[in-house]
Amino acid sequence: MAELTPKERVLRLLRKEPIDTMPFFSGMGMVVMPGIEKSGYNFPTVHTDAERMAWSAIWSARLMNFDCVVIPYDMTMESEAMGNTISLYADSEDILYPTIPNKIWSTLDEVEIPDKIWEKGRLPILADAIKIIKENAPELAIGCWQLGPFTQAGQVLELDLMLKGIFKQKEKVENILDKISDMIIDIGKWLQASGCDYITLREPGVAADLLSPKTFKNFIQPRLTRILAGWESPKLLHICGKTEPLLAMMSECGADGLTVDIKCDVKKGREILGPDVLFMGNIDTYTMTCDEKTPKDKAIEHIKGMIDGGIDAVMPGCDLWPAIIEENMKACVDTTHEYGKNPSPAVGRL
């Protein structure tokens, strides 16, 4: 059996073709401090420069043996391109991702998406970073992502306006979700044209501990479906939080695979989805990979439990917190590659 490159492994898995062993990859942030340090930069500077973004991603993957790189790292690029100012926390000693502290729009009436938004703000960096990664690390799969329309709306407006608007200003909320969905489709197409290997639609703001499944069905599901239909394969859908009540609807949205976080019991999830759906998750990204009190063996058991529970690929349930415990992180990756040699429910082995 010939060993596949990480990129082949990921892409074959996403097509549900037989692979050599389970990849360790993600639809969300995979940048870690050892990779950032190896590339010689500090955290606040890797979000604003293509070289820095590309090399911190490449070194994170190489040092930890990840099968992919994922860019961008932060959730504010689109909102910034719409005119908001980001906070990079350049002076903080802590690892803090860029945020939008104050939003320019304060009502549901003001949202206006600029034409060709991918040419604005920091977004063009992404195409440059993809190019650098392709040239220098052709063995790695390149993942990109877009926030879903509801979560993205929370980056450009106060989220409570959207939440209350569902009841009080239904038409306006639908109008904003539609506008943002159009933008997400366009940016996703541009990322795919720029050379990313797979794309993830991540909609963490709609889990069943925030919105009702009925609201999900009426407001969110149709838009997720439309966005995914607008993109080429491979494309994934990720929702954080309580997802068991949503899984059946998630699987109707047209993604090639679904990913969940630690609040989903993957065994139950697999029962709901059946054996054919590509189903991935759900490393506890604080306890298992960052908490110095977690012994390596516990992290290994965590990974084995997930694989035994019926997932098709081990994925962090969220962005990896960059300040990883290296030993635990490597153990998670190695266990996935070693323990994942047997077929999973949806994907066979070579």
Added chain:
Amino acid sequence: MASKEELIEKLKEGVVEYEEDTVNEASQQWLDDGHEALEGIMEGLAAGMEIVGDLYDKQEYFVPEVLMCADALYGGLDILRPHVPEKEGGPKAQVVIGSIQGDVHDIGKNLVKMMFDVAGWDVHDLGRDVPLENFVSEQLKTDSEVVAMSAMMTTTMLGMKKVIKMIKDKNPDVAIMLGGAPVTKDVANLFGADGYAESAGNAVSEGIKMIGRLREYQKKD
């Protein structure tokens, strides 16, 4: 004229059905009829919010509904609270509350804040994206009994650990509450916090339970 019982029902129902006008009218009527403001807050508004908490636990209500109920409650609170006489002897209980630096979400924080507002505490709201040291300095300045912090993102919650240490080093008696989506009970224990609320939703559920306990406590007085 509506009886006292009818007004209490109106206050409750207005909160549960998120009808701000109903709550405002009933609150004003309550005062005009000469009833005690605190009783209207506790038996009307807070009792209504307890029902909201039950509906949330039963998954009949979700966060949007709870936010609208909270708006209705605040409408009534703004009318009734100024008419609650200051307690004799001793200052009011105080809390410092905020979302931690790097986190610009404040829904959970605001729901927990509501619980303290209902209970009549002095709330020192630092807002969101709050630098760590501000929690410590505000606690020292106000000598607050409780510090409540929230972080919606995994990537910001480690900051809480630092704040807890900074506060406990200076003042070990301060009670610390943690909330936010990624904070599990294990993490709260690990960090040395005294209480936690798992999510925006749990924050409200837990907060409402605390209101319930406070109501029982007041009845015993």
